[in-house]
Amino acid sequence: GEDVEQSLFLSVREGDSSVINCTYTDSSSTYLYWYKQEPGAGLQLLTYIFSNMDMKQDQRLTVLLNKKDKHLSLRIADTQTGDSAIYFCAPQVGSSYKLIFGSGTRLLVRP
Amino acid sequence: GAVVSQHPSWVICKSGTSVKIECRSLDFQATTMFWYRQFPKQSLMLMATSNEGSKATYEQGVEKDKFLINHASLTLSTLTVTSAHPEDSSFYICSARQANEQFFGPGTRLTVL
Numbered sequence: 001g002e003d004v005e006q007s008l009f010l011s012v013r014e015g016d017s018s019v020i021n022c023t024y025t026d027s028s029s030t031y032l033y034w035y036k037q038e039p040g041a042g043l044q045l046l047t048y049i050f051s052n053m054d055m056k057q058d059q060r061l062t063v064l065l066n067k068k069d070k071h072l073s074l075r076i077a078d079t080q081t082g083d084s085a086i087y088f089c090a091p092q093v094g095s096s097y098k099l100i101f102g103s104g105t106r107l108l109v110r111p
Numbered sequence: 112g113a114v115v116s117q118h119p120s121w122v123i124c125k126s127g128t129s130v131k132i133e134c135r136s137l138d139f140q141a142t143t144m145f146w147y148r149q150f151p152k153q154s155l156m157l158m159a160t161s162n163e164g165s166k167a168t169y170e171q172g173v174e175k176d177k178f179l180i181n182h183a184s185l186t187l188s189t190l191t192v193t194s195a196h197p198e199d200s201s202f203y204i205c206s207a208r209q210a211n212e213q214f215f216g217p218g219t220r221l222t223v224l
Contacts, residue, residue, distance in 0.1 A: 043215040
């Protein structure tokens with residue numbers, strides 16, 4: 001079945017940029033999403049990219065998509081302590097509305 | 112963004128009892144809602160797709176008689192964990208679809224004693 005891989009942990013200093021990477025196997029994913037989860041809470045939709053795009057920028061967030069390599073990344077500029085959370089990559093399964101989630105990357109922002 | 116609520120936010124029950132969890136889209140109508148389960152420090156596992164006015168579609172390995180899903184209106188889906196056992200203890204999260212986006216509820220933590 002479909003699989004999504006993410007590195008488990010990332011630590012950055014406040015003010016630096018963070019880059020969270022994700023690889024996936026379903027080449028037919030139409031939309032690919034990034035979600036943020038804080039402890040004990042639900043998921044917050046951060047941004048998403050359509051599969052025919054290479055890049056999407058939304059304020060401090062930049063999403064890069066390499067469809068050939070099935071690689072998705074999320075860059076957070078000027079990372080703040082409030083950005084500390086778990087970030088999930090979630091490609092859509094083909095053209096269905098189902099999402100497959102990666103394991104999540106825990107981002108720790110050090111003061 | 113759109114708002115999705117869940118009720119209750121946490122519940123503790125005895126083994127053998129049934130628990131109902133509600134998922135509501137507060138400011139939009141959702142023909143499709145999803146139910147996920149999340150174990151501690153793990154990812155979300157899709158349990159089922161809930162379609163308004165029709166039967167839910169369950170993922171492989173999820174018992175439909177154990178996890179009853181009802182989507183009676185465009186703003187409400189319910190998940191009932193029947194005859195709950197300690198292994199059903201988990202964080203249950205729902206989401207509601209609006210166009211190409213899925214908005215998630217805050218989750219319900221179920222603890223079965």
